[in-house]
Amino acid sequence: MNDWQEKRRYVRVPFSAKLTIMSVSGKQVYRGNSINLSRGGIGLYCEKFFPTGARLVIQVEMHHKGKVIKDQLTGIVRWAEIEQDGAILGVEFDELLNPTKNHDLCNVLDLK
Numbered sequence: 001m002n003d004w005q006e007k008r009r010y011v012r013v014p015f016s017a018k019l020t021i022m023s024v025s026g027k028q029v030y031r032g033n034s035i036n037l038s039r040g041g042i043g044l045y046c047e048k049f050f051p052t053g054a055r056l057v058i059q060v061e062m063h064h065k066g067k068v069i070k071d072q073l074t075g076i077v078r079w080a081e082i083e084q085d086g087a088i089l090g091v092e093f094d095e096l097l098n099p100t101k102n103h104d105l106c107n108v109l110d111l112k
Helices: 003-007 103-111
Strands: 018-023 030-037 041-046 055-064 067-083 086-093
Touching: 018 041, 030 103, 041 067, 055 103, 067 103
Parallel strands: none
Antiparallel strands: 018 030, 018 055, 030 041, 041 086, 055 067, 067 086
């Protein structure tokens, strides 16, 4: 178990969705895919490397039970690993996912 797994307060579950990712300070948009999700953060693959501490805007789009789910999340990169064609990132959300603001994502998370 690594340090981040020991520090996690919320259980992460496998989660697959298409992502659009951009730096809060940037205008360039990058594609990505989610790997896992918790109420406090997301693990994802991105075609661009963002260093630890980078602030991101993440747009989520997925199909679930015949419905298109879209949400926009913000957070900070807590760890990053360079991959051959991009990077694997661990992002902590600025605000926990909650059923009022992130109803559809919370429903998907609760079903896992």
